[in-house]
Amino acid sequence: INERYSREAGDMLLRQIAQRLRSIFPPSQLCHTAGDEFLIFSHDMLQSKGTSGCSSQARIDALRLLFTQPFFLDGSPVEVSFSSGCCGKYHKDLSLEELIRRANIALFRAKETGQGNHRCYTIIEQQIERDKILADSFPYAIDNDEISLVYQPLCVNGSNTLFRLEALSRWHHHELGEISPEEFIPIAEKNGFMLLFSRFLVKRVCLDMLEMEKGYGEKPTISINITSRQLLDTNFIDSTISILDKADIPRDRLKLEIRENLLSTDTELVLPIMEKLQLAGLEMTLDDFGTGASSLSYINKIPIKEIKIDQSFIGGIPDDEESAALIRSAIAIASANNFRVIAEGVENKVQNEWLAQEGCTLMQGFFYVKPMDLKEVILWCKENSSPAADNYQTQDN
Numbered sequence: 001i002n003e004r005y006s007r008e009a010g011d012m013l014l015r016q017i018a019q020r021l022r023s024i025f026p027p028s029q030l031c032h033t034a035g036d037e038f039l040i041f042s043h044d045m046l047q048s049k050g051t052s053g054c055s056s057q058a059r060i061d062a063l064r065l066l067f068t069q070p071f072f073l074d075g076s077p078v079e080v081s082f083s084s085g086c087c088g089k090y091h092k093d094l095s096l097e098e099l100i101r102r103a104n105i106a107l108f109r110a111k112e113t114g115q116g117n118h119r120c121y122t123i124i125e126q127q128i129e130r131d132k133i134l135a136d137s138f139p140y141a142i143d144n145d146e147i148s149l150v151y152q153p154l155c156v157n158g159s160n161t162l163f164r165l166e167a168l169s170r171w172h173h174h175e176l177g178e179i180s181p182e183e184f185i186p187i188a189e190k191n192g193f194m195l196l197f198s199r200f201l202v203k204r205v206c207l208d209m210l211e212m213e214k215g216y217g218e219k220p221t222i223s224i225n226i227t228s229r230q231l232l233d234t235n236f237i238d239s240t241i242s243i244l245d246k247a248d249i250p251r252d253r254l255k256l257e258i259r260e261n262l263l264s265t266d267t268e269l270v271l272p273i274m275e276k277l278q279l280a281g282l283e284m285t286l287d288d289f290g291t292g293a294s295s296l297s298y299i300n301k302i303p304i305k306e307i308k309i310d311q312s313f314i315g316g317i318p319d320d321e322e323s324a325a326l327i328r329s330a331i332a333i334a335s336a337n338n339f340r341v342i343a344e345g346v347e348n349k350v351q352n353e354w355l356a357q358e359g360c361t362l363m364q365g366f367f368y369v370k371p372m373d374l375k376e377v378i379l380w381c382k383e384n385s386s387p388a389a390d391n392y393q394t395q396d397n
Helices: 007-022 057-066 096-112 123-143 181-190 194-216 234-246 260-265 267-279 321-336 349-358 374-383
Strands: 030-034 037-040 071-073 076-078 084-086 118-120 147-156 162-173 177-179 222-226 254-259 283-289 306-309 340-344 362-364
Touching (some): 084 096, 147 374, 194 374, 260 267, 321 349
Parallel strands (some): 162 222, 222 254, 254 283
Antiparallel strands (some): 147 162
């Protein structure tokens, strides 16, 4: 408007818009912030906390109606469109500045989808912002020990005989609190931090393994979970081998747990990498077995010694017939290929006894022991049996 008419004409148009806005909002709820933007404070623009929408449809329709009729400059009609964004103050600690900032984010999203649209600062925007905070603070978390490891034992059925430990990462963010791996691993992958995280993870496992050896006289085998991004990154393999060798830890003390769905979608790409890992002395476990539409055409080709039945199937046994059938099938596949088979997520005696009866004798879950920090796991290992031989085979028992 300023370019087409004049700055004075632009100011006149803003006054006309303000006049129309005052027809449905009192002056105490309305202010002109900058340029072509107005800010409205209202108690009835928002629905109750927890709903996905945030605006009163009647109010938004009233705003749209204000702009359906043309404005006039020097007697000539001028059509004006508008976009709007809103945010509700659901928390008493939310400052005015933060409230306005979030409303501006919603306005930006509305403009992205075209003129005349309305958006609210909803869960989507909150998640985008949260992801950015986590991505920006991830290197800090690595450098300042915000990310730690806990360990959960894999036990021989019916006893606390330790077969192996699984390392599980935890992030205690300095502002946001506990962040689960299911949330921060995808963010690390998306933002190029996986090699940084991998090096941290392997180094920490090596250091903890040496502390465990000092603490109870054994250097246990420890497994870590790796993603497709890590597996396909040659730097990850080289870095892992280098860290193990510098720490003077035998390579077979570290196990790599690889999700089954990666193999079922990228078999031809992954197989050569797994063979390289095997040649380097790193052993692998096929994790989350049963979730990736396994193919018998490749299951006997991949260089693994174990399959780990996904806990989603354990929870339903013995009553869930489909889960029971899949577990029996997994145990049969393991037996045919001379694999060990591990059940994860064992939570009660009924599940444990049913699995043992079916021939699964390596267990992991709260029925045995919950994940523990380094001091706790050293104490647990002192009080329980020494580690089981790593060549333990379920079908031999």
